[in-house]
Amino acid sequence: MNAQFVxxxxxxxxxxxxxxxxxxxxxxxxxxxxxxxLIEERRSEPRIAISSLEELLAAVEAPHQPERP
Known part of the structure; x- marks a missing residue:
């Protein structure tokens, strides 16, 4: 290392x-x-299957359809 000090x-x-x-x-x-x-810190956190995550994302991203009476 070519450090110079002040x-x-x-x-x-x-x-x-x-x-x-x-x-x-x-x-x-x-x-x-x-x-x-961060990886080591989060190893003990709960995990979610990718398929479950995809379902959650699809539900959030789906256009909201108003309920019909």
Missing amino acids: VDVEGRKTAVVLPIDEFRALVERLEELEDLR
């Missing part, structure tokens, strides 16, 4: 400068790790 008058690191490609790679890696964390 330091204050006492020599403490206060910021970092990265080449844009390295920054983008870090962001991508963090996003992948977050996705993995």
Whole structure:
């Protein structure tokens, strides 16, 4: 990694400068790790069969027909 540090008058690191490609790679890696964390977190949640989900979506997306007297 080609990081450059910005330091204050006492020599403490206060910021970092990265080449844009390295920054983008870090962001991508963090996003992948977050996705993995969410997958693991949701493993214990209830699941629904795809056929049931398709039925629910079809019912919601179907045009509403007014009831006839």
